[in-house]
Amino acid sequence: MSDMSSGSQLKELALFGGEAMLPEGPPSWPLADESVHRALESAFADGSWGRYHGPHVEHLESCLAEYHAVPHALTCCSGTFAVELALRALKVKAGDEVILAGYDFSGNFRSIEATGARPVLVDIDPLTSSLDVALVEQAIGASTRAIVASHLHGGIVTMSALREIADRRGLQIVEDACQTPGGRVEARRAGAWGDVGVLSFGGSKLLTAGRGGAIVTTRQDIAQRAKSYCEQGNNAFPLSELQAAVLLPQLEELDGRNAIRWDNAELLREQLRDINGLTPVAEKPPESSASLFKMAWLFDKSTWTVDRDRFLAAMQAEGVAVDAGFRGFTKRGSGRCRRVGHLTNSEQAAHETVLLHHPVLLESRSTIEKVVAAFHKVHQAFSEPNAA
Ligand SMILES: Cc1ncc(COP(=O)(O)O)c(C=O)c1O
Missing domain, CATH: 3.90.1150.10 (Aspartate Aminotransferase, domain 1)
Known part of the structure; x- marks a missing residue:
């Protein structure tokens, strides 16, 4: 556009x-935004713009965790990768099935495939453009491990109902909040209902650094596995210090x-x-x-x-x-x-x-x-x- x-x-x-x-x-x-301008100048002045490690990524991760009222947040290179990372951190693997809405961001289908798992398509609720939770239970099979639930175009997946099904049936949820950062889903922030919540900081997004993403989670084991997967000896999928620096003032707004x-x-x-x-x-x-x-x-x-x-x-x-x-x-x-x-x-x-x-x-x-x-x-x- x-x-x-x-x-x-x-x-x-x-x-x-x-x-x-x-x-x-x-x-x-x-x-x-003047606040973003100041963040850029400050990252220039302190040299953090050109460093592998500095204060901004860590600070952003702690602000994102606090904002979502969860103990862990981990930033990465994109929302697309964050969905894959979330699935890997949930130990989704070849031979598994993952439930997904028949209408969703195309990368989510590919992220499931990237883990070797097979997408299982469930219809959406036309009133929300998002996964119809009432149809999820009949989609569950012996190999089903996880559900990817995206809040799309201002629509909200009824997460308390989905959480109840997932808990009862032993499934895990990736809650994709890329289109709704800061949204409220009943008493929680969007992203905080899932075993893992996913955010995007892509160029068109409400919180933008041009590129970037994050996961949020209440679970230590998931945070640990996600971190290990990202680091793999060389921190292969990072958000940069400069990206984190410009996101911090946007989160406040x-x-x-x-x-x-x-x-x-x-x-x-x-x-x-x-x-x-x-x-x-x-x-x-x-x-x-x-x-x-x-x-x-x-x-x-x-x-x-x-x-x-x-x-x-x-x-x-x-x-x-x-x-x-x-x-x-x-x-x-x-x-x-x-x-x-x-x-x-x-x-x-x-x-x-x-x-x-x-x-x-x-x-x-x-x-x-x-x-x-x-x-x-x-x-x-x-x-x-x-x-x-
Ligand atoms: C629902 C949803 N999930 C994931 C993404 C991927 O985010 P990114 O562009 O940061 O890779 C998008 C991007 O538009 C999206 O709309």
Whole structure:
């Protein structure tokens, strides 16, 4: 989406003539935080930017542990690797099965395969875009060892129910909170329900260092195994001192910014309710609040005169950072995975999900209103006359 940031490009793209609703394009990310600037200067001044070891990684790990109210946090090179690390720390191995939603980040499927284990696909709950916990029990077989549960697009997996099943059936949980750092899932932080929780610090993420990831866990044995796997004599998958230095001030801002994102998301959701071809996903559940990396809708083709791609192109031409969701795994062959049931909701999510990227959710009320106007403008141009 970064390629759409220039106003002239937007004019060229404009599909309806006239000026785009957000002619300046989508807000850029990351923010130019003064606190991050100071952290960079300080890492320069003390030389930690160029060292293997320094104070920042250790400090970040202790802040992440405290923030998630768990005793252990370990940083690493990416969220993708953190999922694999989590599975390895849980001793998942060749011949095992790992339950995963049929619609999820593609790297999670590969991380399971990297351990030699086989993914078992379970459908999602269409209201949350995330693993449907009610379907998990019927997916458990003799070789099942673990469950990867990702909170996606502002949706929350009901972790207390999943925890109960896992404990009763002797399974372990990797809770992927890459899309919801700082989210609250009932009484805990997202990530703190799993045997291992996973975070990403990738370039588009709410906490960003360009690249990076972490795991959090209450269990000493898991923390120890993860550390041994990472170190393997040469600390092969580290987060750098400089990355840790820029993440520390962002962690302090996270809760405040998450609250602003939710308020703006609620406003957007409310103001777009009359567009019946876009069904909002992930309304705020009463006791939980995900943090919003992406805000999602399902695009009902039958009420539009164009397909999802054309809708997205028109919105992008208006300067709004929207994109399609994940492809999901419903087309993966039975040689690579076992599927449980029809995965109808996962298939629907793969075809219909429309995602709004988070940076705009920190913008002013007037920018949010322009986003609303862009949705309405595109809807007016492309809605089926009988569906309005
Ligand atoms: C749900 C989920 N898990 C894991 C990742 C991987 O994180 P990273 O980009 O840091 O490898 C992502 C990235 O978007 C994600 O959305």
